[in-house]
Amino acid sequence: MVMDDGVRSRARAETAIADVEVYDFGRAATLSREHARTLELAFETFARQWSAQLSGKIHVRATIAVEHVGMLTYGEYAQSLPTTTTMIVCALPDSDERMIVQVPIPTATSWIVQMVGGRSTSTAEDRTFTPIEQALIRSLIADAIDHLTGSLDGLLPAGVTVAGIQYSSQFAQVAAAGEPVIVARLSMRHGGRTVPASIMLPASVLAGFAVRASDADRTETPGLVRRQVEAAPVEVALRLAPRTVLPREVLDLAVGDLLPLPHAADRPLLLTVGDQTVATAAVGSAGARLACVVTATVPETAPAQESA
Missing domain, CATH: 3.40.1550.10 (CheC-like)
Structure with a gap:
């Protein structure tokens, strides 16, 4: 049996109307x-x-x-x-x-x-x-x-x-x-x-x-910030005590020049995060790679002491 296109269209329209929820x-x-x-x-x-x-x-x-x-x-x-x-x-x-x-x-x-x-x-x-x-x-x-x-x-x-x-x-x-x-x-x-x-x-x-939701968000914010900071990667560096030089001295540097640094030979190196010193360390090794051995940690300075 062949169904006329008009009949099909009417059937589809009736089905669509039946499925609509008012x-x-x-x-x-x-x-x-x-x-x-x-x-x-x-x-x-x-x-x-x-x-x-x-x-x-x-x-x-x-x-x-x-x-x-x-x-x-x-x-x-x-x-x-x-x-x-x-x-x-x-x-x-x-x-x-x-x-x-x-x-x-x-x-x-x-x-x-x-x-x-x-x-x-x-x-x-x-x-x-x-x-x-x-x-x-x-x-x-x-x-x-x-x-x-x-x-x-x-x-x-x-x-x-x-x-x-x-x-x-x-x-x-x-x-x-x-x-x-x-x-x-x-x-x-x-x-x-x-x-x-x-x-x-x-x-x-x-x-x-x-x-409730806003209070919960306000309560959780410090914890979220703390967890985010704790999970953020930071770079650590092992440094010597810095020396201040003139730009001319830097421009005149050549291979073989000896640049004295104000860091005593028996003094440990500085372990830093950014510009903040967190510990002192000595040079060591871990297999075929250089490493550092922490010799002391630097206590955190209290805000009152810093302002003083």
């Missing part, structure tokens, strides 16, 4: 593999610390695990949450940006009940907290923020405080809908139940990676 420019940028891995390790450390702290506070063994760390827009994050949930909004120092610690309302309610010595039930109602309950939750989350700040190792500034508690994910205007945020999905298990939770950080914390 890019959504309104979507938040993704984390680099290195940043994602660093954040995952940091949140895993935080999860272990928060598990221990939470278990001691609510008097029930709690286990927290990290499910995923990624970047979304705030609108996408808000839409992924239940309509009613506990959103502890935290303020970053010297900034209008906010972070969120989100847990289901029944879970937060059970924490409160267990903190005051009660026994939680599996059918806690979705309701707002009383002022006393809010104070207990604030205290609990404040301790968790301290662990998170330490685990992120400088990415999250010290001094984050709890600014308020929201209950509606759709009406909590913590950030612009298109603003990129970092979201850590957690699973929390205690009392025989496993529930989802999350932590949202402003994407500006990623700027801390650049600060």
